[in-house]
Amino acid sequence: MNDIQKNLDILFPDAHCELQYFNDFSFLIAVLLSAQTTDKKVNVVTKELFVSYPDVKSLSGANLEDLIRILKPLGLANTKAKNIKKLATILLEKYDGNVPATRNEIESLPGVGRKTCNVFLSEIYQIPNFAVDTHVLRVSNRLGLVDSNDVLEVEKELKAIFDEKDWIKLHHQFIFFGRYLCKAKNPECFRCPFKEICRKKD
Numbered sequence: 001m002n003d004i005q006k007n008l009d010i011l012f013p014d015a016h017c018e019l020q021y022f023n024d025f026s027f028l029i030a031v032l033l034s035a036q037t038t039d040k041k042v043n044v045v046t047k048e049l050f051v052s053y054p055d056v057k058s059l060s061g062a063n064l065e066d067l068i069r070i071l072k073p074l075g076l077a078n079t080k081a082k083n084i085k086k087l088a089t090i091l092l093e094k095y096d097g098n099v100p101a102t103r104n105e106i107e108s109l110p111g112v113g114r115k116t117c118n119v120f121l122s123e124i125y126q127i128p129n130f131a132v133d134t135h136v137l138r139v140s141n142r143l144g145l146v147d148s149n150d151v152l153e154v155e156k157e158l159k160a161i162f163d164e165k166d167w168i169k170l171h172h173q174f175i176f177f178g179r180y181l182c183k184a185k186n187p188e189c190f191r192c193p194f195k196e197i198c199r200k201k202d
Contacts, residue, residue: 004143005166007193008173011181015172017123019043024099024124025056025091029084031119032111037074045074056097059088083111101125115151122168130158130167135178142182142200 008015018039021027026046034042049070053059067081074080087110091097099120100106106117118131130136132151136158140146146157162170181188189195 004145004194005162005170008170008177011193012173012176015169015176017119017172020046022050024120026050027124028099028106028109028112028116028120029059029087031116032084032087033071033074033080035080035111035116036076041074045071056088056091059084060092062088080111086110087112114155118155122171126168128164128167130155130162130171132158133175134184136171136174138184139174139178139182142198143194144197144199 019027019030019034020043021030029049030042030046033045049067052066052070053062062085064081064085067085068077071077071080090109091099095105103117103121106112106120107114112120115131115133118129121127122129122131132140132155137149137151137154140154140158141148145161146154148154148157158170159167178184181192182194187200189198189200192198
């Protein structure tokens, strides 16, 4: 595992969250919107979204059709629009417009699952977590760290393998590795330091 961390430190020493945000509310919305799309697309869409709806109150009162129009480039626009409007309403009515700080409360919000909650807690509060998205799932399997497509199992195994103090950094490094080198299609194996242990045969 030390070799994997050493090489990831060389490849991506400054790996970080690429979603753009200005407070905890905007970050939670951005992470929710990032499901099944790219951070780059989310950053384009949230620029327009937060100009029109910069806070909980304005988003809660947003016109649903307008939200759907703004979110259309991301896919799943209807569902995402309904979720973020409902989420903002709950924050306004139940939490005085603030994002709650506990896992149970955050995961109870519309459209927010464990992965989104893990990303939120690690980025906003620096609470060690190892969020498993599509990149982390793919990379951890290809490197032979896990042998599962169950995200909860993969999260559990990765947490057991690596030191807690490294979870947040490694989460970002796995994402960068999967996003920019070990891609789902056309991975750049010719420059990968892990060719000898990679399970990808094609």
